[in-house]
Amino acid sequence: MKPATAPRSRSLRFAITPMIDIVFLLIIFFLVATHFVKSETLEPVELPEASQAEDPEASSPHRMTITILEDGSYILNGRKLEWLELESILLQVEKPREKDAELEVRLRGDARAEYRFIKPILEACAKANLTKVGFTVLPGGGE
Numbered sequence: 001m002k003p004a005t006a007p008r009s010r011s012l013r014f015a016i017t018p019m020i021d022i023v024f025l026l027i028i029f030f031l032v033a034t035h036f037v038k039s040e041t042l043e044p045v046e047l048p049e050a051s052q053a054e055d056p057e058a059s060s061p062h063r064m065t066i067t068i069l070e071d072g073s074y075i076l077n078g079r080k081l082e083w084l085e086l087e088s089i090l091l092q093v094e095k096p097r098e099k100d101a102e103l104e105v106r107l108r109g110d111a112r113a114e115y116r117f118i119k120p121i122l123e124a125c126a127k128a129n130l131t132k133v134g135f136t137v138l139p140g141g142g143e
Contacts, residue, residue: 045067045068045069045070045108045109045110045111047108047109047110047111047136047137047138062102062103062104063103063104063105063106064076064093064103064104064105064106065106065107065108065136066086066105066106066107066108066121067108067109068107068108068109068110068113068117068118068121069110069113070110070112070113072113072114072116072117074086074117074121076089083120086121086124087120087124090105090121090124090125090127090128090130091124091127091128093128093130102131102132103130103132104132104133104134105121105125105130105132105133105134106133106134106135106136107121107133107134107135107136108135108136109135109136
């Protein structure tokens, strides 16, 4: 005698549409995030050389990169700024919310830029109590 089997009302199927939506959202997020990270170094400058250069990627993720061109103009987040605008941004910058995190100010100065364009940034960082200030340099020189 054959045992009775209950007829299946529906077959089991995976809902793949939400997973595809999430994958596309992640792709868009990483594309946008990569664009913002690369826009910091978009302006080509001739960096100075230093004998004790460190890996720039080994530092804090909370970073503000300021580019100083040879003519003394400043670029922050792909936008050219006057000194007064940049100073007000530095003085009003918010600290990271994480307990151990500290905002790093990275200066990408052209090798031919005069120190008189860099000094006001250092002074404004001191006024704003931003103590983690670094310079982007090329390894190998300074001997």
